[in-house]
Amino acid sequence: MEPKANWKMNKSDRYKKGWEKLKEVDGEAGERVIESLKDIAPDFADLLIEFPFGDIYSRPGLDLKSREIAVVAALTALGNATPQLKVHIHGAFNVGCTKQEVVEVIMQMAVYAGFPAALNGLFAAKEVFEEREENES
Amino acid sequence: MEPKANWKMNKSDRYKKGWEKLKEVDGEAGERVIESLKDIAPDFADLLIEFPFGDIYSRPGLDLKSREIAVVAALTALGNATPQLKVHIHGAFNVGCTKQEVVEVIMQMAVYAGFPAALNGLFAAKEVFEEREENES
Amino acid sequence: MEPKANWKMNKSDRYKKGWEKLKEVDGEAGERVIESLKDIAPDFADLLIEFPFGDIYSRPGLDLKSREIAVVAALTALGNATPQLKVHIHGAFNVGCTKQEVVEVIMQMAVYAGFPAALNGLFAAKEVFEEREENES
Amino acid sequence: MEPKANWKMNKSDRYKKGWEKLKEVDGEAGERVIESLKDIAPDFADLLIEFPFGDIYSRPGLDLKSREIAVVAALTALGNATPQLKVHIHGAFNVGCTKQEVVEVIMQMAVYAGFPAALNGLFAAKEVFEEREENES
Amino acid sequence: MEPKANWKMNKSDRYKKGWEKLKEVDGEAGERVIESLKDIAPDFADLLIEFPFGDIYSRPGLDLKSREIAVVAALTALGNATPQLKVHIHGAFNVGCTKQEVVEVIMQMAVYAGFPAALNGLFAAKEVFEEREENES
Amino acid sequence: MEPKANWKMNKSDRYKKGWEKLKEVDGEAGERVIESLKDIAPDFADLLIEFPFGDIYSRPGLDLKSREIAVVAALTALGNATPQLKVHIHGAFNVGCTKQEVVEVIMQMAVYAGFPAALNGLFAAKEVFEEREENES
Structure with missing residues (x-):
């Protein structure tokens, strides 16, 4: 009513x-x-x-780790949303990805979106890794 | 020498x-x-x-299934490489993804690259699903 | 409950x-x-x-005509979603845009996304105009 | 001659x-x-x-307000030209758009280019709104 | 006056x-x-x-051959304007590029825009090469 | 063995x-x-x-100067890899391009990727020109 x-x-x-x-x-x-x-x-x-x-x-139908792998891949490939990429690299860690897995996903984008996109993705990852190390220590 | x-x-x-x-x-x-x-x-x-x-x-460092999830996500998001997206939807199946997982990865791209990118990804998936059903029967 | x-x-x-x-x-x-x-x-x-x-x-806060102008502009500029662009050129007409307004929005994209994007937008518009003329006659 | x-x-x-x-x-x-x-x-x-x-x-054929709505939409969707987006958010105000209309145009891009593009557009708008408030006071 | x-x-x-x-x-x-x-x-x-x-x-300031190399590179990399890419592959030939030079420019885009963009560029080039051979014979 | x-x-x-x-x-x-x-x-x-x-x-098959023209064009057009664009504007100089040629390649991108992409390319070039002048003096 x-x-x-x-x-x-x-x-x-x-x-x-x-x-x-x-x-x-x-x-x-x-x-x-x-x-x-x-x-x-x-x-x-x-x-x-x-x-x-x-x-x-x-x-349901796709685990959160796979969802974050998909998002890190897409944002690396698009290359025009660095702040959101960094949020989702944090996200990938939060749902169980390892550092190596994140690096591999981003490296793979060199094949599909070119080396500059992968390089900028890796530099974003580097900043996230440093942020997390600072918070942990 | x-x-x-x-x-x-x-x-x-x-x-x-x-x-x-x-x-x-x-x-x-x-x-x-x-x-x-x-x-x-x-x-x-x-x-x-x-x-x-x-x-x-x-x-090493990332399983093939995760690699294909990353590629299907990226090609759906970029939206300008339909033939390669179709090859990698086949690829996702070849390394163990289910139909539901492929559909979820593509749907998730609506959030990161917009509904048109996700729609065109789903239409590509539909064609791949039909090709595979024809080959199986 | x-x-x-x-x-x-x-x-x-x-x-x-x-x-x-x-x-x-x-x-x-x-x-x-x-x-x-x-x-x-x-x-x-x-x-x-x-x-x-x-x-x-x-x-509320933005009339439908302005919303469709925004969408036709964006899809023309992105240039990778022709089927959705055509749906929204129809949409622009449905909410009150004239043929001239649609053409002007697409032409303006030559400045912001380049001449190829504008050209492909105009060719999509041409198809929509022809579809609508056929349906009207 | x-x-x-x-x-x-x-x-x-x-x-x-x-x-x-x-x-x-x-x-x-x-x-x-x-x-x-x-x-x-x-x-x-x-x-x-x-x-x-x-x-x-x-x-002629399209009013300046509609032209600026089209440009703000396109630059938000493309997501790779933030300085120009900011210039045109100023432009939208200069030709009569309200703050609400600008926000709605950018929000709508979440549907057509994804949430990251819309978010970054809103952050650009926020900076423009602050610049204009400073100049007015 | x-x-x-x-x-x-x-x-x-x-x-x-x-x-x-x-x-x-x-x-x-x-x-x-x-x-x-x-x-x-x-x-x-x-x-x-x-x-x-x-x-x-x-x-002045840049020869036509270099201009067409720039355009073929850019349209291959953007990957969303195949008809215009084909026009400019014809253009590259018209201003003196060889088949090999066109192929090398497109292949180089694999590094900067990914393999799918380069592949689709090569397939467009293949069509142009065939069109030109037909016209010559 | x-x-x-x-x-x-x-x-x-x-x-x-x-x-x-x-x-x-x-x-x-x-x-x-x-x-x-x-x-x-x-x-x-x-x-x-x-x-x-x-x-x-x-x-072989394409001289280094033409390769760098292609890369500067593509990265200007893509518009999402400014650090790499700057590296390759340096690269263009390193393999024999003049300042005028670099500026012309970037200006030409206004036609194929829009004025914002060309503007941001020119601003990147300006920074590179200044870096090189500082190093030379």
Whole structure:
């Protein structure tokens, strides 16, 4: 009878599921992205939680490690989204990838998107590796 | 003492290793690509066997299934290499991916490269699925 | 009490809103896209209705004509999604653009993405104009 | 009789028309681009005034607001020209777009070019909004 | 006193210079592009003659052969404008490139844009080579 | 009998040939790239020397100046690899291009990849020109 309220409750479900998945995959780096959107496009922060994480990452049929391998590969190949690539290299670690696996995925992109794309991917990975070492020590 | 002969033998090693890997990953579709280059750029056929397959796919540190997930993701995202995407969807099956996994990888690209890229990836997958069903029956 | 059922009802709301918007914007061409996904990735058909049309096109703050101008511009510039560009040239007409406006948007892309992208956009537009003339006569 | 002089006079016409349009659309940000080219490629500064602004922006058939919506959309989607995107977000304001309209155009690109492209577009917009607020206060 | 008439005369100069250059570089393939625009966007046909060919190709400082090498490289790397790549492979021949030089330029793109881009460039070259052999025999 | 040792010797040949070519083309800028890979992906440093420089740049059939024109064109057009573009603008000078030729190649990309790509290419060239003037003085 009150579709508006119903919709809110339901939005809440996708949102909550997405938020949990975002924290699991992207960790703090993902939360910072959401935070940075609050004053410019708060609705986009909601959509980012709901669609990619609530709708896509939450799907069965492909494990999270394979999903992050796919994303690191694609962002390396596209070569025009370095901040997001770094978030997802963190993500790859968060869901169980090793350093070697991340490096191999990026190196493989030399074949499909050229050496500059792979080089810039490796330099992004280097920064992420250093960030994580600093945090661990 | 005969570097030329030595080089040939050695080229032969990378080439042979690459050729085995190409057949393992890309199967007949890969062999057709090599064949199609023979009259326009035979050296490129050699380089395609030696570098991507002899040097990259043969590396340890990342299993072939993950490599093909990375490639299907990247080619879907780039969106400008449909024939190669189809070869690597075949490749994904050849190294153990399921139909569902291939579909999930491509769907995930909607988040990172947009819905048109994912749609065109799914249409390419549909053609590959139909080709494989025809061959099986 | 039954979140599953609630979720379905709620999904139905976004879905129904999205479906109406898809029909308004993309018309029959959009419905054919949805239809073509049914056997390969039916969930993707749902997501395509829910996120782009239910979540994005349904937002206030930008009229549909401006949204279609943005989409025709972007797909012309990217240059790797001709089928979707054609659907959205139809869409531009459906929400009130004139033939001249569509041509001007595409021509402007010569400045931002180069003459080949603009040329291929114009050839796609030509096909759409011919399809619409055939249907009208 | 003096084609050279005639050509100069005529170049002057396209140039002057383009220069007026550049100032109207891009404002000071556009003038800075022209200035920055003077020592590396002064002829390119002329061509930039003559073709995009003298030939394209000056055309009838599409209002300036729609032209800037198209450009902000395309540059967000391409994702590899952030300085120019910022110039044209300024441009969108200069020809009458609201903050909300700019944000909606960029958000819509999540559907057609992926979330990373839209995110980076929103971050560019955020910088432009801050620059304009500083100048106004 | 009559800027309009003056402008027309002057446009005629750029147009004529561009038309001669278009015929020299792109030959019949270029003329067909112009022809194909007549009913959809005749003004764009004029701009295509005036800016790329009248303003850019006519510039001193880089020989036509180097210009065509640059264009074949760029269109191979972008990978989303096959018809234009084919026109410019014809163009490369028209201004003095050999078959081997064209093949080497395209092969080099494997390093900078990946093997799929180079492969699709070679397949486009193969079609052009066959077209030219047919015309010669 | 010892394929491993044989392979090393042979790898050494491609590697040495590639290393000489890398120094000839890219000079110190290229050596710095190799150096920067040592701790993140040393194997990729080897592959970068062996395939692009040992296999491709060492081929007959296209002079080094034309190869660098092709690479500067492609990286300007792709627009997502500025560090590599700068290395190859240095490379273009190293193999005999003039400042004017480099500027013309980049300006030509305005036609094929749009004005933003050409502008960003010119700004990269400006930085390289300044670096070289500083080193010369």
